Amino acid sequence: MVEDEEIKTTVSPFAVREGEIKKFDGKDAYVSISQIIHKINMGHIGDIHFAILDLINEFEFMTSRQIYLMLLSRGIEIQSQDKLNVKLEQMIKSKILTRYFFVSEDGKGIYRVYCMEKMGKYLLTSKEEECKWQPTDNTKPVAMIKKRLAGNQVIIAYLRKVKNFSKYKVKPQITAKMSAKTFKTHAEITIKKSNKSISLLFEVVRRELGWEEKFVDRMRLFKDFYDNFVQFDSGFEIMPQLILVCEDDKHMVEVFKQLVTNNLLFEKLKIYFTTDLKQNAKTLDKSFIEFVKDDTTGKFKANNIEIKLLG
Numbered sequence: 464m465v466e467d468e469e470i471k472t473t474v475s476p477f478a479v480r481e482g483e484i485k486k487f488d489g490k491d492a493y494v495s496i497s498q499i500i501h502k503i504n505m506g507h508i509g510d511i512h513f514a515i516l517d518l519i520n521e522f523e524f525m526t527s528r529q530i531y532l533m534l535l536s537r538g539i540e541i542q543s544q545d546k547l548n549v550k551l552e553q554m555i556k557s558k559i560l561t562r563y564f565f566v567s568e569d570g571k572g573i574y575r576v577y578c579m580e581k582m583g584k585y586l587l588t589s590k591e592e593e594c595k596w597q598p599t600d601n602t603k604p605v606a607m608i609k610k611r612l613a614g615n616q617v618i619i620a621y622l623r624k625v626k627n628f629s630k631y632k633v634k635p636q637i638t639a640k641m642s643a644k645t646f647k648t649h650a651e652i653t654i655k656k657s658n659k660s661i662s663l664l665f666e667v668v669r670r671e672l673g674w675e676e677k678f679v680d681r682m683r684l685f686k687d688f689y690d691n692f693v694q695f696d697s698g699f700e701i702m703p704q705l706i707l708v709c710e711d712d713k714h715m716v717e718v719f720k721q722l723v724t725n726n727l728l729f730e731k732l733k734i735y736f737t738t739d740l741k742q743n744a745k746t747l748d749k750s751f752i753e754f755v756k757d758d759t760t761g762k763f764k765a766n767n768i769e770i771k772l773l774g
């Protein structure tokens with residue numbers, strides 16, 4: 464397997480491309496639950512298939528590489544990415560999972576996106592596992608899916624590379640106190656050292672159509688939460704650190720400009736920034752950027768900050 468730091472690209476695979484659409488790459492054939500049960504009884508569907516299904520239930524959308532790395536992190540033996548792809552193909556044919564790929568003016572995407580199908584939900588509910596998936600979930604737009612994939616990448620990077628990693632949560636729920644609105648961000652990572660822990664919240668921003676207005680609306684909810692934070696709000700003992708995950712360095716500047724022009728900087732906390740490709744570094748201790756005002760010029764500049772806790 465190619466390691467993250469060996470991946471040579473200047474554009475994130477999870478960046479939104481102009482005119483990009485999602486195309487179905489699953490199976491349309493009818494499959495009955497009795498056929499699935501027969502495959503389970505024959506041993507053609509086993510523990511690894513159920514482990515994959517559990518991951519998709521948790522993360523909603525995943526690439527095969529993300530599935531492979533998460534299986535390894537859980538100590539589940541799978542010999543290679545090719546072996547995993549065979550099992551994914553089996554699950555596609557049985558309509559346990561389905562998949563999509565992206566197409567734009569630049570051509571066809573280099574990866575497939577896997578998500579739940581109806582037989583997958585039947586199998587999970589038969590094991591008395593909660594599964595909130597509905598068929599309409601698979602109709603989500605490209606930008607929303609890519610936000611999920613970028614959030615997955617952050618979780619996997621921290622799980623694999625940060626020795627003080629404690630736990631993660633997919634789509635943690637936050638409550639904006641004054642507006643009484645609840646919303647979900649893309650990832651929560653807990654870092655723990657010497658009986659002290661800190662939570663990192665990651666909000667993924669994409670250049671989707673009309674992204675500026677959507678981003679401003681989201682950040683108003685975050686500002687409500689942070690400016691009015693008291694202990695144990697949304698379950699946090701101490702105020703979590705917010706990190707905005709952007710498509711690239713230029714996008715970080717564009718995002719920060721939206722914060723400044725719309726008066727959305729927080730009173731109690733600095734907002735940190737990162738990008739998709741920064742998660743590919745061998746270590747993540749230098750993956751954060753902050754914007755600070757130059758006292759001489761009055762202009763903001765981007766500073767790379769080192770956080771040794773993430774080494």
